[in-house]
Amino acid sequence: MKPIGSLKRIMAGLAAWMEERLGIEAARDFLRHKTVPQNRHTIWSYTGSLLLLFFSIQVVTGIILAFYYRPTLEEANKSIARIMTEVPLGWVIRSVHFWSATFMIAIVFVHLLSIWIIKSYRKPRELTWMSGVFLLVFTLAFGFTGYLLPWDDLSLAATKVGTDIPRSIPVVGAWMTKFLRGGEDVSGDTLTRFFSFHVSILPLLVLALIAFHVYLIQKLGMSLPVGADEKEEAKRAIPFWPNFVFREMIVWLILFGVLVTIAVFWPPSLGKSADLMAPAPEGIKPEWYFLFLFQTLKIFPAKILFISGDTVAVSLILLGGILFFFLPLLDNRPAGRKGKVITWIAFAFILYAVAMSVWSLLG
């Protein structure tokens, strides 16, 4: 009994020492008094924290991959091949990184669309929405920059197509393409530039944005459904810690298991090293999250009156993006209004994106 008693005393002393310096109890007390509404929209709250989970997995697996990856024309493809064939379980780490990115992008879309449909962006949460749209853009940029890093034929061709799209933007288009490529064409400079964006610039921007986003959620609290009785909602709310966090942990665990299982059974392959002079492979398609945009660009004719079809298509997509970003200002009605038109636009967008993606896959 005595050794156990001594150990307990040491642990209690250590806990008191830590408490005096870190004030963990105050933080725990604060989290215990922070409440989360429990209503029919609560399930969408889980998507936010899931994004943090997948982002953390991306950071950890990305750091491990960076130990072996070399962002040069000669070494990029070889280093990925080495990760897949020589590094113990390197193929699993790369696969988890690949699938975690896919999950993260899927959940960003679900998170943002759910906010759109339940209209949580309304006053005073305009900035929360706008920072969320930026997070979506940066997440897509992560996917786009990461896609080139294996430096195989497909990634090179996809990057050539992808970086050529901004050229259709009036005035600044040509400059943007040159900036993205680090020159007139995709080259080794593009690879190092994309690597730099992927591992340093984008993570810093995303971390800053996540901090801002979480701060706003903390400050403004979670929104209530349209027309909800605030008193009733307050009665039903549960503490964030530990009641809500325990529930979130169940979802995290299950999705982590699903992620690792998919990563083991469906790991991404690696093509041969890209040849800058080789023609683009036939039937090239981007990753699934760009398919609807890709198909939208394809359905436009080469010329509309005297304007290039690409310019019209890219301008329309940009306009859609701007309207999406400023949605809280366009729909600035009181929180109690239902806004059915906005809901129908959201569903129409989902239907359009799915239909275009399927069309692109089948086409």
Add this chain to the structure above:
Amino acid sequence: MMKKSGLPNLREPDGSCLGSPPPFLAVDLADIDVRESTPLNAPGGVSSRGAKRRGDLRLSDNIKKLIAAALVIAAVILWAALLGGQSAEAMVPALGANQTADQQEEPKVQAEAQPEKIVAGPQNIKEKTATYVFLGWMWISIGVLVYVLRLKIKEVDRLHAIKFFSPDRK
């Protein structure tokens, strides 16, 4: 801050409490002693079966919502996986990420088409076995943890239902 407990005072000769909680516990065990010793009909106690039942109903609702959330997320993942897989196969017509039986039947044709393509997977039988053992262990661990978490949720929901941490109670 020690509170008076109705339970026998379990202390060691040196004065330390046997049940002193580790610092990371969500619930202060000393407080639980006080609450559990409070009669059910006393102010602040669980006054009726109704409150307990409401707590159970809330738990049931929460579990339903949780299952719904898991289903929605699983559907999204399935959709993403399906699209991702199809997209990857569309992009890699000669060799998809997944080695199907058909592909295994024609290794020579593939090898001629793209000889330098690397398909990811376990390097040898030892790694393959280790991977599957890890997957099994991971899912068993997840199952156990989910079970424990459900019990913890039940407990913390009960404490919340009786306003255990409410400032009015202190």
